Amino acid sequence: MPSFTHQVANLLQDGPLVEVRFGIGAVLADILRKQGSAIPEFVAGHALIDTGATRTVVRQDILQQLHLNPVGVTHITTASSQGVRCYEYLARIVFPSNVVIETVVIGAPLRGQPINCLVGRDILSQSVLVYVGYTNTFTLSF
Amino acid sequence: MATTDLLSAEVATFESLRKELIGCAVGKYALVHGDELCGVFESNKDAIRQGYERFGNAPFLVKQVVEVEIPQHFTSNLMGV
Numbered sequence: 001m002p003s004f005t006h007q008v009a010n011l012l013q014d015g016p017l018v019e020v021r022f023g024i025g026a027v028l029a030d031i032l033r034k035q036g037s038a039i040p041e042f043v044a045g046h047a048l049i050d051t052g053a054t055r056t057v058v059r060q061d062i063l064q065q066l067h068l069n070p071v072g073v074t075h076i077t078t079a080s081s082q083g084v085r086c087y088e089y090l091a092r093i094v095f096p097s098n099v100v101i102e103t104v105v106i107g108a109p110l111r112g113q114p115i116n117c118l119v120g121r122d123i124l125s126q127s128v129l130v131y132v133g134y135t136n137t138f139t140l141s142f
Numbered sequence: 143m144a145t146t147d148l149l150s151a152e153v154a155t156f157e158s159l160r161k162e163l164i165g166c167a168v169g170k171y172a173l174v175h176g177d178e179l180c181g182v183f184e185s186n187k188d189a190i191r192q193g194y195e196r197f198g199n200a201p202f203l204v205k206q207v208v209e210v211e212i213p214q215h216f217t218s219n220l221m222g223v
Contacts, residue, residue, distance in 0.1 A: 027194045035198075052217030069201040071190050073149050076221065077213040084223045087148065090190050104186060106214065111222030118220060 003141035004096040011136040016049040016129075018095060020117065022062050025090035025102055040066045042094065045116030049129065049140070053120030056093070056103060059110040062117075063089050074106060093117065099142060101126075151176050152203035163207040174203040182207070 006018045021042040023029075032039050043065050055074075072088030092102045101123055110116065130139040152174040156163075159179055163172055171189040173180040175197055183189040186204060193202040 054214040109222035
């Protein structure tokens, strides 16, 4: 069972934040490889596990660095906005211990945030999250 | 946030076919490129795979055929929209 446990300095202050890498989907990587085209390198970033997010979101500039084009469109609603149109992209997220999850993510600005990604309930629906506040650790098992 | 209209043609094509698709393919995933419906698939991943194999790393639309589209909800204000 792929799993990782991560400790942060202050779980109360920062939340369940983890270093990740973002990459293009495996199907696209195969196609680019067969074409002899360069495969974009994985991009490092920080993800916050967010149980209040229906879907996983990746900051738009990360998706641009991966030269990804959209494969879908959806609408999002937040506390301050309703029905905002956003593009969807197929991407891979590599968590610690080389746990790789491929999923359709939503591209969004995530402006002014020190994070590049919100890990939403779409990924969490495949996993077990254990949050241990008094040791500043959390575990995500798939 | 959609700052360009990369998939506007695909969305328009899908919307023009929505009624017909609901009649025969509700719950399945439509693959659309430009003004063409390129197929209907059982899963999102199958449709996306077919899209990449046919069009490479170019924009295409994979959309689930549903009667009512429900927005994705986010309780935080981290989204920046």
